[in-house]
Amino acid sequence: MVKLESLLEARNRHISQALSIAHGTPLHIVRGEMQYLHASDGTRYLDLVNNVSHVGHCNPLVVEAGQRQMSLLNTNSRYVYSGLTEYLSRLAGTLPGELCVGFMVNSGSEANELAVRLARAYSGNHDMVVIEGAYHGHTGMLIDLSPYKFRGPGGKGEPEPWVHVIPIPDVYRRNDSEFNKELREGISEAGPVAGLLIESMLSCAGQVPLPSGYLDEAASAVRGAGGLLIADEVQVGFGRVGSHMWAFQESGAVPDIVVMGKPIGNGHPMAAVFTTPEIASSFDGMEFFSTFGGNPVSCAIGSAVMDVIERDGLMKRASELGHRFRDGLESLKESHELIGDVRGRGLFLGIEMVRDRGTLEPASKEASAVVDSMRERGVLLSTDGPLHNVIKIKPPMVLSEEDVDETLSKLGLCLSEI
Numbered sequence: 001m002v003k004l005e006s007l008l009e010a011r012n013r014h015i016s017q018a019l020s021i022a023h024g025t026p027l028h029i030v031r032g033e034m035q036y037l038h039a040s041d042g043t044r045y046l047d048l049v050n051n052v053s054h055v056g057h058c059n060p061l062v063v064e065a066g067q068r069q070m071s072l073l074n075t076n077s078r079y080v081y082s083g084l085t086e087y088l089s090r091l092a093g094t095l096p097g098e099l100c101v102g103f104m105v106n107s108g109s110e111a112n113e114l115a116v117r118l119a120r121a122y123s124g125n126h127d128m129v130v131i132e133g134a135y136h137g138h139t140g141m142l143i144d145l146s147p148y149k150f151r152g153p154g155g156k157g158e159p160e161p162w163v164h165v166i167p168i169p170d171v172y173r174r175n176d177s178e179f180n181k182e183l184r185e186g187i188s189e190a191g192p193v194a195g196l197l198i199e200s201m202l203s204c205a206g207q208v209p210l211p212s213g214y215l216d217e218a219a220s221a222v223r224g225a226g227g228l229l230i231a232d233e234v235q236v237g238f239g240r241v242g243s244h245m246w247a248f249q250e251s252g253a254v255p256d257i258v259v260m261g262k263p264i265g266n267g268h269p270m271a272a273v274f275t276t277p278e279i280a281s282s283f284d285g286m287e288f289f290s291t292f293g294g295n296p297v298s299c300a301i302g303s304a305v306m307d308v309i310e311r312d313g314l315m316k317r318a319s320e321l322g323h324r325f326r327d328g329l330e331s332l333k334e335s336h337e338l339i340g341d342v343r344g345r346g347l348f349l350g351i352e353m354v355r356d357r358g359t360l361e362p363a364s365k366e367a368s369a370v371v372d373s374m375r376e377r378g379v380l381l382s383t384d385g386p387l388h389n390v391i392k393i394k395p396p397m398v399l400s401e402e403d404v405d406e407t408l409s410k411l412g413l414c415l416s417e418i
């Protein structure tokens with residue numbers, strides 16, 4: 001087998017330093033198997049961070065569907081084939097009725113770009129509103145729309161004049177704030193806008209569920225400013241929140257545009273944008289075409305992902321396992337002062353670590369130490385949030401009860417060590 005050292009040497013030669021390696025000390029992974037990753041030294045890791053491998057790494061049903069379609073036909077969406085229309089109508093069936101027109105692309109970034117283009121074409125406005133700490137993609141426009149990037153290392157620090165940033169509605173850190181007022185005023189000060197691009201539950205901003213009523217307020221405020229509500233469901237969609245297929249459905253709001261990515265193809269590069277017929281027709285004659293978007297292989301894979309979610313009742317599983325996780329984390333919180341907050345829904349959870357529950361001083365180093373120590377115990381986690389002190393849990397949805405219990409007991413050991 002190729003040695004890790006030679007792989008790292010080749011990486012240094014051929015891959016930009018801008019792409020860092022996950023989990024600190026490099027992991028040489030050779031095989032994926034549902035919720036597990038196998039390393040070259042024979043260690044099996046429980047993967048609690050890969051929300052892309054939604055129905056499990058190398059899920060046999062998805063692999064088989066892709067292989068079968070690849071040996072039958074792969075072409076582009078300018079031809080007529082049943083896979084595309086069947087798949088789009090299946091996705092549309094999970095959304096409120098008016099969001100029935102879908103565009104298929106290849107990544108979450110492409111999908112968000114397209115969503116913003118649609119919002120601009122429809123509204124005739126240019127400016128956009130985003131939430132502090134958000135990440136929406138790696139293209140030029142989306143770096144400008146991602147405070148996570150433009151305020152981070154190598155970023156310009158300040159938003160472009162056409163980008164308006166609303167503070168994170170963080171109930172834990174700012175529990176006496178009037179979030180809806182802040183949102184409404186922020187959008188109204190932005191002036192006429194093309195839209196608000198917002199995750200239905202915040203991910204990079206620290207695994208923050210939106211306060212009740214926030215998305216409804218967002219919809220009315222942004223429409224009042226001439227723009228559209230774009231729900232970025234790239235991380236949180238496809239039943240991960242347990243109660244609904246889409247996290248925005250926890251609110252009463254119906255977005256004008258919904259963006260899907262990551263789990264949609266269980267690792268196969270695909271993404272989608274859904275909107276109303278009226279908004280979808282606002283390109284004024286300009287053609288839309290993506291060479292690979294919606295190809296028959298992607299559609300077969302996407303359909304297989306939906307089959308597994310339905311066949312194995314994964315949304316219900318996310319809800320049950322999420323409760324099990326939360327209950328366990330809440331009891332760890334009782335005995336470990338370092339845990340300041342446990343939050344999230346279904347299998348999209350966050351543990352905010354603090355040095356002092358009164359001052360909320362972030363325990364970033366401690367959070368990283370827990371993640372490192374969990375890795376030594378065979379569990380992969382990571383940290384995020386503006387203060388780098390939130391441990392994220394967003395595993396493949398095929399997790400078992402035993403995995404949850406084992407994680408909780410290992411977490412207890414790691415916390416006691418610190």
Ligand SMILES: Cc1ncc(COP(=O)(O)O)c(C=O)c1O
Binds near residue numbers: 110136
């Ligand atoms: C919320 C969110 N939106 C969009 C993207 C961009 O997706 P992609 O990396 O597939 O381009 C990401 C990627 O991490 C994301 O987390």
